[in-house]
Amino acid sequence: MAAGQAWAALAAVARDAARLVVPVECPGCGAPDEVLCGTCAAGLAGPVFRCEHRVPRLDRMDGLASLPVWAVADYAGPLRGVVVAWKDRGRQDLTAALAAAAERAGRQVGAALGPAGRTIPVRVVPVPTTAAARRRRGADLVAGLAGSVSRGLHAAGVPARAASALRRGSAADQVGLGARARGRNATGFVLRRGGADPRGALHVLVDDVVTTGATLAACCRALERAGGPVLGAVVLAATPPPGRAADAAAGVVRDAAPTSVEPIRGDTRETPGRSRHGVRG
Numbered sequence: 001m002a003a004g005q006a007w008a009a010l011a012a013v014a015r016d017a018a019r020l021v022v023p024v025e026c027p028g029c030g031a032p033d034e035v036l037c038g039t040c041a042a043g044l045a046g047p048v049f050r051c052e053h054r055v056p057r058l059d060r061m062d063g064l065a066s067l068p069v070w071a072v073a074d075y076a077g078p079l080r081g082v083v084v085a086w087k088d089r090g091r092q093d094l095t096a097a098l099a100a101a102a103e104r105a106g107r108q109v110g111a112a113l114g115p116a117g118r119t120i121p122v123r124v125v126p127v128p129t130t131a132a133a134r135r136r137r138g139a140d141l142v143a144g145l146a147g148s149v150s151r152g153l154h155a156a157g158v159p160a161r162a163a164s165a166l167r168r169g170s171a172a173d174q175v176g177l178g179a180r181a182r183g184r185n186a187t188g189f190v191l192r193r194g195g196a197d198p199r200g201a202l203h204v205l206v207d208d209v210v211t212t213g214a215t216l217a218a219c220c221r222a223l224e225r226a227g228g229p230v231l232g233a234v235v236l237a238a239t240p241p242p243g244r245a246a247d248a249a250a251g252v253v254r255d256a257a258p259t260s261v262e263p264i265r266g267d268t269r270e271t272p273g274r275s276r277h278g279v280r281g
């Protein structure tokens, strides 16, 4: 047997052995020998849709419209399995597919922003990951998504770039705060990174999943307090409203995505009398 053939045979044996130990399967549906099957991948290919109406903690309680949130998919059914496998089960072979979905989302959001979105610099800010999650995953996956969204926005003509402007607070950041303030910080404790100056740019937040919106709201506050307006957020997946969760689990296809091209909050901010409830109709 020639040396090349011997190596090829050995490689095949090693590959099969590795499969026996860690069989590759689609994390959405369990199809064997697929990183992500075509059916589950199709769940990431739809148009982005607005979902802030199902994110309770984004309520700003200041009379302004809720922060716009664009999602690629419902966090339910096969897609939930895909995202969980990527985030928490070491399936970083899914990164390419999810990055492509995030980039497509960026392009669509960029198109929805219209000409106004092409004049002011946009910084795409990943929702900061806790140090523990970063260690567990071996990478900051959300920062990678922000890079993809930024590329998509850029492709749509928006002068965007990714910027890790926020970080999670630590116990040391709490020194000197009273018990009440520490309690307030227990969830969504987010700070601006030293040196990050958010003035002079609009901001788009990026996260993998939005559920209550508490963390997005904390990120928004941290940027806006420092003079950096937030245009909206882009997420891979959003917790569906109760009726839709069951549909998604059963594989029912969502209606054509609504409202991917709605006026952005930047428009409503100029109209102080227009309440969040009015915008929602």
Ligand SMILES: [Zn+2]
Residues within 6 Å of the ligand: 026, 027, 028, 029, 030, 031, 036, 037, 038, 039, 040, 041, 078
């Ligand atoms: Zn599948």
